[in-house]
Amino acid sequence: MVQLDFEKSGGLIPAVAQDWQSNEVLMLAYISPESWEETLRSGYATYYSRSRKALWKKGESSGHLQKIRGILVDCDLDTVIFKVEQAGPGACHTGHRSCFYRAVAGDELQEVESAVFDAEKVYQVKK
């Protein structure tokens, strides 16, 4: 298994999920050594949830799985890019395809991409 440098950042490193075809960045989350192993083993993006302190197979409850189509690692071995095939309409818990749906416009944030699914229905959360 390819060894990454988890120590520099105290055990977790960032993983950028990027659409394998369009190159759109869909989200950024963190991986632990166990997430890394599980991602490689399963072929599906598996992160570490900092809030739940647990392994997090993306899409396990929503169905919005991220099938791994390739993995890039950076020069320092402390960041990875998951090239993913995103199942379902989107990756973000707000109902947007990408978590990066807002742009800085002066002192404000401007929504630059509309929601593509009903987050309340999928995640049973209030928006």
Place this chain on the structure above:
Amino acid sequence: MVQLDFEKSGGLIPAVAQDWQSNEVLMLAYISPESWEETLRSGYATYYSRSRKALWKKGESSGHLQKIRGILVDCDLDTVIFKVEQAGPGACHTGHRSCFYRAVAGDELQEVESAVFDAEKVYQVKK
């Protein structure tokens, strides 16, 4: 100024530098509140170097500046994407355009992009 959530991660949050035209991810580094302010003020990507513990204007010594063409923020306000116009041939201290020039191939790493400049000359470091 747009406020980001620096507290959740202990003061630094990741910034993904993405080519504003091709969408190629060039690098990932970290920003502090001061970096964020300086990036917005100057219009050039300014990170926080964890090793040097100092503000780091990307390209200040190499000339490989990153002009900000847009900034996206994520749903949780704890990650940003700098859409940049990369000056010079590349962003990586290894001489590659992107820090993500290697792919996971089984248990090995495979170089998928060749170097585009002589890192020894630009950075005065041994490769």
